[in-house]
Amino acid sequence: MTEHGIPDGIPADLFTAFDDYERAILSNDVDTLDAFFAPGPQTLRGDAAGLLVGHDAISAFRGLRGGVPSRSIERVEYRPLGPDAALLVSVSRYAGGGTGLQTQLWQRIDGRWLITAAHVTPRAAAFDRSVWRTVGDPLWQGAWEGPLAGLTVAVKDVFAIKGYRIGAGNPAYLDSARAETTTAPAVSDLLRGGASLRGIARTDEFAYSIAGDNVHYGTPPNGAVPGALPGGSSSGPASAVAAGQADVALATDTAGSVRVPASYQGLWGLRTTHGLVPRQGLLPLAQSFDTVGWLTRDGATLQRVVDWCLSYDGSDSTESVLGESATDLPWRLLVPDEALAACEPATRAAFDALLTRLAARDDAPRLTRISLGDLDAYYEPFRTVQAAEAWRNNGAWLREHPGAVGPAVAERFxxxxxxxxxxxxxxxxxxxxxxxxxTGFVRDAVLILPTVPGPAPLRTARGERVDAVRQATLRMTTPAAIAGLPAVSVPLLSVAASRGSAPVGVCLVSRAGTDIALVRLARRLAALVADRSES
Structure with a gap:
């Protein structure tokens, strides 16, 4: 370094470009930042959340990120890679403590130094506040021994935990709440099995959304598709599991709040039979459809959870379903035509290819096409009943706290x-x-369909696009909720999206009370799909 802090040997115009770029970061000058990244689809930017490819994707990310905390550059290392290319690695020190690292590939293009690739290592954060409300290591220790020992749980912020308030994804509600005096049975069952609570994770406001965004705390990252919505309303727990910060998400599903984030983030997610897991200590949205569920990164972990939580030995409160699940479900899958028609073309193509592969195997399940009828006939009355119950549950508080919820949720209320x-x-x-x-369809068969119409929308999606995705998604997720049936989303599809391939789940729906057997069948199907050899 020279006495002026300029790295030895660095071209003056390159250092000027680097310095101007850093000033633009500190002032959040988005236009200048965009201009410093090389145009075109080959430009790269990566960080802990994932890789962004192409100038447009990077620009969209900057438009949502906001500024960075105050910092100064304390060191820059320069390595020339040619007459018109150089690697710069800089160390930044934040005014609030901590250091970060920036690695940038600069190239001289048409006489200007531009960034063609960058990787950012930010300062270590205590925890991501868009994902977690509060977190510990652990927050609550479970039994030292048991079938769930070693697993950590992210609990959606709608469950009672003794000594903590329920926040419901809204700061005004959190402020007005009282500390809970008991712990919800759904939480206690996990603790008794040996799992420990990692923390309380964010939810969309009052669990009345499936997008995964929250105007108060920010949008949790999508662990599978950087820059995409995480899916909700169980957004925080799902993102925690996808990021490896917890092994299990304890969540709820009214109209898809387990299945949608599972699909968007490539997770396993089970909506349990309605009424099977007690809802005591659960903040209700719409009791006619609310049910408890779990998300995990793999089927084996989900099997451990359901085997314990849905058995006499594992639960003090849940009626055992081992009787219903003692035998395997029929190896007969029903494909609803209307659900396929509601899918985006790429999802439909991927799902059709999956069915073709299954049908070609000697050990293939029996596949039958069926008609559910007009999906709007499910969605419209569901939405009416859900809305009526949601207002009865929350209307009084909302009247007392005008303006306390974000615009989208306020409009629903x-x-x-x-x-x-x-x-x-x-x-x-x-x-x-x-x-x-x-109920008649699943008496001796299992429904199979894409969990959602397509991959997760980008966080930059707005207005009509978000609403269209929401309505199309609910048309596919509400039938299982209406019938109170168990439904599991399995990450079996990969679909081309604007930022590369993205996961889409495959949903299996079975008769009431067969939750454990449904997870077994889902694992059997996943193993069959993974085995590309001919039997």
């Missing part, structure tokens, strides 16, 4: 407040025959 008693009654009547039809 505004519509919910307008649902009349006759409208709710008519919607409930409309759901009854649909429930009977679905």
């Amino acid at each position: 505004r519509l919910a407040a307008a649902v009349t008693a006759p409208q709710e009654a008519a919607a409930r009547d409309a759901l009854d025959p649909l429930r009977e039809q679905l």
Whole structure:
């Protein structure tokens, strides 16, 4: 380094470009930052959240990130790679403590020094506040021995934990809540099995969303697709599991809040039979559909959880389903035509290819196409009943705290407040025959369909695009919720997306009470898909 802090040998115009870029970072001058990254689809930027490819993807990321904390550059290492290329590695020291590392490949293009590749190692954070509300190591120690020993759990911020408040993804609600005096049975069962609580993880506000964003705390990262929405409302627990910060997510699913983030982030996710796991100590959204579920990175861990939590030995409160699950489910899969028609073309193609591969095997399941009927016939009455119950559960608090929730959730509650008693009654009547039809389909078979229409939307998606994805997704996820059936999302599809390949789940739905057997069947199917050899 020279006496002026300039690395020895660095071209003056390169150092000027580096210095100008750093000033733009500190002032969050997005236009200048964009101009310093080389145009085109080959430019790279990586960090702990993943790799962004192409100038457009990097620009979109910057538009959402906001500024960085105050820092100064305390060291720069320069390595020439040619007359018009150089590697710069710099160490930054933050005013609030800690250091970070930036590695940049600069190239002179049309007379200007531009960044063609960069990797950022930020200062170590205590924890990601978009993912966690509070976290420990552990926050709560489970039994020292048991079938779940060694597993850590991220608990969605809608479950009661003794001594802690329920926050429901909203700071005003957290401030107004009281510390819980008991722990929810769904939490206690995991602790009794030997799992420990890693922490309380974020939820979309009042669990009334499937996108995974939160205007108060930020959007948790998608562990599979950098820059994409994580899926909600169990966004924080799902992201914690995808990032390896917990082994199990304890979550809820009303209209897809386990299955959607599982699909978006390449996880296993089980929505349990409605009413099977007690909902005491659970902040309700819509009791007619609310149920408990879990997300994991692999099927074996999910099997451990359900084998314990849904058995007499494992649960003090849950009715055992070992009787229903003692025998395997039929190796017969029903494919709903309407669900496939609702998928995006790339998802439909990937799912069709999966079915073709399965059908070609000697040990293939029996595949049958069926018709569920118009998916809007499920979605519309479901939405009405859900809204009516959501307003009954939360309307009084919302009236006392005007302006406390974000715009999207506020709009849903505004519509919910307008649902009349006759409208709710008519919607409930409309759901009854649909429930009977679905129950009949799974009496001696299992439904199979893509979990969601397509891969996770980008975080930059806005307005009509987000709403269209939400409605299309709910049309596919609500049938299982209406019938109260167990449904598991398995990461079996990979679909081309704007930022490379992205996961999409395959959903299996079985008759009520067969949750343990459903996970076994899902693992059998996943093993069959993974085995590309001919039997």
